[in-house]
Amino acid sequence: MKIRPKVTARALAVLGLGALVLSQAACASPTEPGAATTASAAGGFDYTDARGDTVTLDTVPHNIVMSEQAAAALIPYGIRPVGIWGSSTPDMSGVLAGLDVSGIESLGVSYGDVDVDKLASLEPDLVITGWYAGGYLGGLGAEDAEVSKQIEQVAPLITVSAQKSASASLDDWRGLAQTLGADVDSGTIADEKSTYDDAVSQLKSALAARPGTTAYAVAPSTQFYVAIPGEFAELIDYAEWGLDVRESPIARDSTSGSFSPVSWENAGDYTSDLLLYDTRAWTTPLAQVERDHPTVATLNAVARGHVVDWTTDATFNYASYTKQIALLTDAVKALPASE
Known part of the structure; x- marks a missing residue:
């Protein structure tokens, strides 16, 4: 287990003067990654993250910088970051749709591009992001990328795993929120969790009434990209809940990420x-795909109108994920039930 050092000098001075004062945090007992531990000092913070790294602070941090995914997970608990980096400004972010992001500083609007000087000027006590396949930090790139290393000189950085089902990640975010002092069992968040639990039950019931229901998840653009299900948190859930989410036999290439690059001919x-159908801005709208590639229009799901909006970055909080689950449930219910 690696212990993350606690930053005891403010990062703005670090970046401006090149001096960083570090103190070694005390080692906590071994624990599962992503699980909170009890701090030895009253009011302290002790957390073992998805990488197995432990961050220990004397007080619970309140001045926090987050990736847009982390913000989407924690704002519903009342934990508001002072700054966010992501794929756009916070007010335009689809990941943060429906959340109050007023007054939050934008620190970067493209992958791997974060204004570290501006981040440092916010004097964060903690930085939070996701932990993705291949050792990648959400919105930053590799753990050893220069921007990642610079941020970790500013403040301790913790991660929550994005390499598991969305429902399991929701549990991890809930645990982190509680460690940060949030009440996770009452108020609006409790209502949202109850609604989410009900939505999951309804989807499971709909799928149980239609065993063997099949689906592909796709993101057509330059090719007919087919998702690799095990690399998408919500697709892992859907499969566990009874949907047969299928995978292409075509191997990924160096540019296709978590998708198989299928030719239009196939x-x-x-x-x-x-x-x-992936709803992100870089995908080609279905109507255009049908015009340009008539083969797609012959697919059973397309011809019969059984196409479901799929927003893969909408699973970080109960309210957003519930909407996605409800869309899928409605689509499943539109299929004939087994006799």
Whole structure:
């Protein structure tokens, strides 16, 4: 287990003068990554993150900088960051849709591009982001990328795993929120969790009434990109809840990320009951795909209108994920039930 040092000198002075004063945090007992531990000092903070690294602070941090995904998870608990980096400004972020982000500083609007000087000027006590496959930090890139190292000179950085089901990650974010002092069992968040739990039950019931329901998740753009299900948190959930989320036999290439790059000529091979269609800005709208590539229009799910909006960055809080689950449930219920 690696112990993250506690920053005891403010980072603005560090960056301006090149001096950093560090004190070694005391080692906590071994614990599962992502699980909170009890601080030895009253009012302290002790957390073992998704990497197995432990951060120990004398007081619970309140001046926090987050990735947009972390902010989407924690703002519903009343934990508001002072700064956010992401794919756009906070007020335009689809990940943060429906959340109050007024007064929060934007620290970067493209992948791996964070204004570290501006971040340091906010004097954060803690930085929070996700931990992705391949050792990547959410919105930053590799752990050893220069921007990642610079941020960790400013303040301790902790991660929550994005390499598991969305429902399991929600539990991890809930645990972190509690460690940060949030009341996770009452008020609006309790109502949102109850609504989410009910939505999950309804989806499971709908799928149980239609065993063997199949789906591909796709993000058409330059090619007919088919998702690798095990690398998407919500697709892991859907599979566990009874949906047969299928995978392409085509291997990923160096530019396709978590998708199989299927040629348009072979798109007709991907027939299924449902088609989960990526709604992110870089994908090509279905109507245009049907015009440009008529083979896609012949897919059963497309021809019969069983195409479901799939927003893969909408799973970081109960309210947002519930909307996605409800869309899928409605689509499943539109299919004929087994006799």
